[in-house]
Amino acid sequence: MTPIDLRERHQLCDLLLEVGPAAPTLCEGWDTMDLATHLYVRERHPLRPTRGTPRALHNGFEWVVGQLRAGPPLPWRTPVLRDLANGLEYFIHHEDVRRTNGLELRPRSEDLERLAWRADRLLARRLPKRLGPHSLRLESDDGGVAEYGSGPTVMLSGRPTEMLLFLSGRPAGSALVISGSAAAQDALHASQRRF
Template sequence: MTMARRERQGLVEAMRSAGPEAPTLCAEWTVRDLAAHVVVRERRPDAAPGILLKPFAGYLDRVQTKVASKPFPALLEQVRTGPPWWSPLRPVDAVVNLSEMFVHHEDVRRAAPRWQPRELTAADEDTLWSQVRRMASMSYRKAPVTVALRTHDGRRVVARSASGGVVVTLTGKPSELLLHAFGRDEVLLETSGDADAVRAVLDLDRSV
């Protein structure tokens, strides 16, 4: 089973355990709202463009609201089974849905009080590091200083190069770096660099 598939199953179990009205790290979304988002992204190609394109956001909201009104068990089943056979996402699920499933799994877990990080295998952390490298430049493109992402074993990628010579380094496990790159603040990271520059990076809009 691919990591994307395992994270999908973990997401469903976390949603079921938390309940439909529990909070998530996705702004004001409840678990029900997050489940509806996943379903629309994978099963409503007519509405999914609204996730990234503002002119279509209104239609997306209407569709997602309707989907969210379904019985919660039915929503979870659609999340669990993933993209339908006709979806272009299905053949590439292991690639395009890995970050999506991992981040949303943690969106549910880390919205709970006293959350604890999971212990992932070294192989899974390596897989997530490849995702960090792929999206780092997009996530930190608005940074006013140079941003470097570093793992505890010394792997490093420059996410943003800026003039001025000021460098902020974020150090942590690939899983934590990936969550931060996706705009999440409930992460375990070490920072180094000028204090004001560090604060600017931590406060950055990292939406992609």
């Protein structure tokens, strides 16, 4: 089976070329050229982003997408970064392009759902501080449950990948059931930060 990071990377590159450099994304203020440039700079010039951006813009969209398709340099190929960092980064940005451009929910991928559930629980640990007197409960559609904080509960139910989109600051792009008191739901929405 193709590793998640490579699968998401190649599918995103295909989609970027299909929609072109000026297509919208879920990243506010970014089109697909901005998103591709972000991914290129993140991998190739993480310590000096101002150096990578002009090069990407000068060489153009197809060049940037080609650089992404070629794969990441070290250290992005190490197992920990490959899965949690790059695999999920590319999944999220793949969905940023898909959802904004009217593409349907993809078929379930069990390896991606397992990885997303790990990330969901890591991201959710940070939320109770921002939820005030409310708690958060995650209920995965495959039976996983995780609870954080105390007080009136707001619950996210659905696929782990959908929770990941929500927890990474894309509530409008996710397909989840959100339940709980209105105050707890308001606190959850106010706590959103884009990653």
